[in-house]
Amino acid sequence: MNKITYLDNAATTSLDPAVLEAMVPYMTINYGNPSSSYSIGRQSRMAVESARKQVADLLGAKATNIYFTSGGTESNNTAITSAVRDLGCTHIITSPTEHHAVLHSVEHQCNCAGVTSSYVKLLPLGAVDFSDLEAQLADKAALGVKCLVSLMHANNEIGTLLDINRASEICNRYGAIFHSDCVQTIGHYPINLAASGVHFASASGHKFHGPKGTGILYVSDGINFSPLIYGGGQERRKRAGTENVHGIIGFAKALSMAMDNQAEEEKYIRSLNNHMRAALSAMSPEITFNSTETSLYTVLSVNFPSIKDSELLLTFLDQMSVCASGGSACSTGDEQGSHVIAAIGKKIGCATIRFSFSRMTKEEDVDFAVKAISNILELFGNAEVTAG
Numbered sequence: 001m002n003k004i005t006y007l008d009n010a011a012t013t014s015l016d017p018a019v020l021e022a023m024v025p026y027m028t029i030n031y032g033n034p035s036s037s038y039s040i041g042r043q044s045r046m047a048v049e050s051a052r053k054q055v056a057d058l059l060g061a062k063a064t065n066i067y068f069t070s071g072g073t074e075s076n077n078t079a080i081t082s083a084v085r086d087l088g089c090t091h092i093i094t095s096p097t098e099h100h101a102v103l104h105s106v107e108h109q110c111n112c113a114g115v116t117s118s119y120v121k122l123l124p125l126g127a128v129d130f131s132d133l134e135a136q137l138a139d140k141a142a143l144g145v146k147c148l149v150s151l152m153h154a155n156n157e158i159g160t161l162l163d164i165n166r167a168s169e170i171c172n173r174y175g176a177i178f179h180s181d182c183v184q185t186i187g188h189y190p191i192n193l194a195a196s197g198v199h200f201a202s203a204s205g206h207k208f209h210g211p212k213g214t215g216i217l218y219v220s221d222g223i224n225f226s227p228l229i230y231g232g233g234q235e236r237r238k239r240a241g242t243e244n245v246h247g248i249i250g251f252a253k254a255l256s257m258a259m260d261n262q263a264e265e266e267k268y269i270r271s272l273n274n275h276m277r278a279a280l281s282a283m284s285p286e287i288t289f290n291s292t293e294t295s296l297y298t299v300l301s302v303n304f305p306s307i308k309d310s311e312l313l314l315t316f317l318d319q320m321s322v323c324a325s326g327g328s329a330c331s332t333g334d335e336q337g338s339h340v341i342a343a344i345g346k347k348i349g350c351a352t353i354r355f356s357f358s359r360m361t362k363e364e365d366v367d368f369a370v371k372a373i374s375n376i377l378e379l380f381g382n383a384e385v386t387a388g
């Protein structure tokens with residue numbers, strides 16, 4: 001098999017071997033159920049609670065603010081459901097560029113719980129128009145309508161960042177509940193959740209070299225919510241089901257490794273991103289970008305106007321063992337293409353590909369992908385010449 005050139009780290013990352021090593025004892029010798037009162041059960045309980053404390057310390061929170069979940073999707077669903085069901089929100093303000101784990105959850109609340117929703121206006125490249133957010137919140141507050149605002153910290157397809165402190169400040173001013181999907185930023189930036197003022201924040205372990213199927217929901221002090229999943233009394237009665245002990249250990253270890261070397265890794269990943277941007281810019285003046293140098297540093301979203309279809313380009317890249325993506329990994333197979341690219345008004349009939357990097361990416365991976373793209377573009381150019 002050819003060597004894989006993996007440039008799809010916003011979809012998922014490889015498990016760091018040190019994370020696996022930390023997890024293995026909790027699948028082998030320390031297999032006790034954390035709810036059992038005998039010694040190996042108590043050991044598991046202690047491991048889960050010390051992981052919770054470690055995660056909380058790394059994110060500027062208290063252990064009591066952290067709930068372990070199965071990932072970003074569950075955390076987003078829990079926050080949105082709870083804001084409607086438990087916190088009295090009857091209108092949801094979100095954006096058309098959110099992940100489907102937010103958009104479809106909002107849609108479900110509108111269909112089943114009778115709430116209404118609206119989109120905040122977007123500036124070029126999907127940045128939130130704060131004056132529109134404020135105007136919408138002011139209108140609703142004047143009518144006595146309590147709002148949930150759900151806006152992602154960084155867009156997973158194009159990397160546009162949100163100033164969450166500013167969004168929190170506006171939401172708090174109008175008595176709104178603020179949820180932020182931080183799946184692409186927790187583990188990649190230093191974040192102090194308590195200081196940010198968010199009420200709910202979601203994170204996912206597999207985006208920073210932790211295990212899949214792990215995540216957290218941060219819930220700020222004073223926010224009382226009921227579970228999405230009912231059953232036993234785990235997670236302080238907020239999330240039933242035997243804890244994914246090895247996953248929780250892996251999540252905490254991966255987050256701690258990510259934050260230990262965050263500044264150096266950010267610098268390194270930025271250099272790869274800039275390197276690819278420069279190489280593609282030099283290849284053709286037609287190639288343009290949906291990410292800027294100040295957006296999420298792990299993502300580079302690129303438009304290739306000479307190729308009409310993202311899937312076609314991805315197929316060619318796949319044949320050369322280059323892994324990239326046309327949008328969110330969760331919407332693979334969605335024939336309508338990327339809702340994010342459509343929402344930012346860039347549906348210009350050309351292939352848009354997201355390349356995304358991690359600390360495991362090598363410069364030679366970027367060089368290999370750039371060469372592959374150059375060969376494919378040449379092939380398409382020649383095909384047009386031949387056809388003409």
Ligand code: PLP
Nearest residue numbers: 071072073099101156181183204
């Ligand atoms: N939110 C964003 C922004 C994401 O990028 C993803 C995953 O791609 C999710 C939510 C879903 O997270 P998970 O895969 O942990 O359910």
